[in-house]
Amino acid sequence: xSAPGLQALATDEARLLRVLDRTFEGWGVDGGAExxxxxxxxPVADLARLDFYDNFPHQAMLAVQLDLQKxxxxxxxxxxxxxxxxxxxxxxxxxxxxxxxxxxSMQGExxxxxxxxxxxxxxxxxxxxxxGLRRLLSFRMREIVALGDKEHVDAHLAEYGNRISAFLTALxxxxxxxxxxxxxxxxxxxxxxxxxxxxxxxxxxxxxxxxASMNIHRNFFGERCDxxxxxxxxxxxxxxxxxxxxxxxxxxxxxxxxxxxxxxMVEKAALASFGKGI
Amino acid sequence: xSAPGLQALATDEARLLRVLDRTFEGWGVDGGAExxxxxxxxPVADLARLDFYDNFPHQAMLAVQLDLQKxxxxxxxxxxxxxxxxxxxxxxxxxxxxxxxxxxSMQGExxxxxxxxxxxxxxxxxxxxxxGLRRLLSFRMREIVALGDKEHVDAHLAEYGNRISAFLTALxxxxxxxxxxxxxxxxxxxxxxxxxxxxxxxxxxxxxxxxASMNIHRNFFGERCDxxxxxxxxxxxxxxxxxxxxxxxxxxxxxxxxxxxxxxMVEKAALASFGKGI
Numbered sequence: 001x002s003a004p005g006l007q008a009l010a011t012d013e014a015r016l017l018r019v020l021d022r023t024f025e026g027w028g029v030d031g032g033a034e035x036x037x038x039x040x041x042x043p044v045a046d047l048a049r050l051d052f053y054d055n056f057p058h059q060a061m062l063a064v065q066l067d068l069q070k071x072x073x074x075x076x077x078x079x080x081x082x083x084x085x086x087x088x089x090x091x092x093x094x095x096x097x098x099x100x101x102x103x104x105s106m107q108g109e110x111x112x113x114x115x116x117x118x119x120x121x122x123x124x125x126x127x128x129x130x131x132g133l134r135r136l137l138s139f140r141m142r143e144i145v146a147l148g149d150k151e152h153v154d155a156h157l158a159e160y161g162n163r164i165s166a167f168l169t170a171l172x173x174x175x176x177x178x179x180x181x182x183x184x185x186x187x188x189x190x191x192x193x194x195x196x197x198x199x200x201x202x203x204x205x206x207x208x209x210x211x212a213s214m215n216i217h218r219n220f221f222g223e224r225c226d227x228x229x230x231x232x233x234x235x236x237x238x239x240x241x242x243x244x245x246x247x248x249x250x251x252x253x254x255x256x257x258x259x260x261x262x263x264x265m266v267e268k269a270a271l272a273s274f275g276k277g278i
Numbered sequence: 279x280s281a282p283g284l285q286a287l288a289t290d291e292a293r294l295l296r297v298l299d300r301t302f303e304g305w306g307v308d309g310g311a312e313x314x315x316x317x318x319x320x321p322v323a324d325l326a327r328l329d330f331y332d333n334f335p336h337q338a339m340l341a342v343q344l345d346l347q348k349x350x351x352x353x354x355x356x357x358x359x360x361x362x363x364x365x366x367x368x369x370x371x372x373x374x375x376x377x378x379x380x381x382x383s384m385q386g387e388x389x390x391x392x393x394x395x396x397x398x399x400x401x402x403x404x405x406x407x408x409x410g411l412r413r414l415l416s417f418r419m420r421e422i423v424a425l426g427d428k429e430h431v432d433a434h435l436a437e438y439g440n441r442i443s444a445f446l447t448a449l450x451x452x453x454x455x456x457x458x459x460x461x462x463x464x465x466x467x468x469x470x471x472x473x474x475x476x477x478x479x480x481x482x483x484x485x486x487x488x489x490a491s492m493n494i495h496r497n498f499f500g501e502r503c504d505x506x507x508x509x510x511x512x513x514x515x516x517x518x519x520x521x522x523x524x525x526x527x528x529x530x531x532x533x534x535x536x537x538x539x540x541x542x543m544v545e546k547a548a549l550a551s552f553g554k555g556i
Contacts, residue, residue, distance in 0.1 A: 003324075003370070008383035009315040017315060037287040037295060039416040040318060040400045045358045046281075053354035057344055062360055063372060065404050066331075066338045076331035080323045081367040082340055089359040092281070094341060105286035122318045122400060126343050138317040 005130035005137025007246075012259035016252065017245050019263055021120055021142050023270040024243050027163055028118030028144040030274065031156075038101035040122050041092040046104045050224055052093070061124045061137075062090035094124040098143040099240045103221040106147070110230040114148030116156065133250035134209055145240040147227065150218075153239035157214045160241040163273065164204055164212050170269040173255055176205045180213070206251045212243045283408035283415025285524075290537035294530065295523050297541055299398055299420050301548040302521050305441055306396030306422040308552065309434075316379035318400050319370040324382045328502055330371070339402045339415075340368035372402040376421040377518045381499040384425070388508040392426030394434065411528035412487055423518040425505065428496075431517035435492045438519040441551065442482055442490050448547040451533055454483045458491070484529045490521050 029035055041063050053060055064087045071086040098121025123141045130136060146156035168175045180201040203210035222235030229236060256262040307313055319341050331338055342365045349364040376399025401419045424434035446453045458479040481488035500513030507514060534540040
């Protein structure tokens, strides 16, 4: 498997990824999150409704079927690719972030409470170039998502932001928190103004790599997916913390020098990160 | 998310799926398996080399990028699908089984020992119709794969077959083992003859649904992927046991009546399934 951006994880790498994922999932469950699982594919129509193809057309990957009439049963020996002319229209997309599926799976819901949801998503981003575990086409993202009123989302990001900082500190990983932009809110005068006043995306940078982020979506997904408060009937606010798991592998390996040491240190820091509430 | 064949798993379903997956992964690790992780996408050229598009063109799903030149920046509001004319050629495929990635990731290797590998794969099958958790487009498959000499593969399937039977019996799930055919070996005189003499695929059927299978590939993947014995230089034999995890959810829910009872019974049966060696 020599394709750029695709990488198999051997036992030691896979073990560390699982330890990290269980830790972050556990943080979510600690905070009352429902731990769900999502399908890998999402309907194009749904992603389009979230402005995905306006904002990220360069990253977009579609899932499409062979048109059996057009393909017929030509011999496939030596085939390197399929021409678009033998493909059916693309009805499904491969998401670039894990939380889209959460909002889409909750379409039309009326929430009686502030809630949290955590998911491990397979994510896909077409890039100009790929780079080891730092930049992949097919990668894994753990997210802990908050849905509810604005105060709930603000508290969620503050609490989990602190937890990430404490965890990185316990691991001895030097990091910075940097404001970033998110194209979901670049357009429209009021949103653009708001974004200038308060950043909607903050990233945890280790070794020049964003390994985690905190994201404020305001009520964008609540509106688009018709997820509302049962009491006020207003679209919910949402926000998430996201962990790029292969990127964590990359910086941990680089910092600790081997997979076993990295896993031992993460296990230790993870243990200390529980039992304090959030 | 109303698309046929795509289903989100809520907390209770996801919990049961994880218990099942940890159990089957644990059986693999018990038997010395390396527990790896694979990218979701695989190169079309590699899958074609495994005769995938000859054998399963009707199931095939491709992953493809938007052609930004052709798509330009048309507004995507209300978009339901993308026409093939705005897609790039498809270089990547979505696999229909978890073990393809294992053989492809080991291309060119020379094995000094008989080995086992276990993976949880996201799998994709285009179907005429989808049906709840019984028949999905995007689903999860745990596999435990054996690579080595023929005796190793035969012993692997016998041992894990017994383990599956014992587990189903402990759960009180009535099951049958049925021989099935596998298109990888339908063609060519000698292979077709061999298949008639001894079945290459056996399925565990519960409630008319194949929830697990045992598969003999002979040295097909060893040949195609140039995975050889370091001592004899012959292509290795391979075989796998595979678990369709959402299908297990479906029959367990139906049998036990609710998710919590099903999870409790599976935890109990899983505990009893360890510590006996294989």
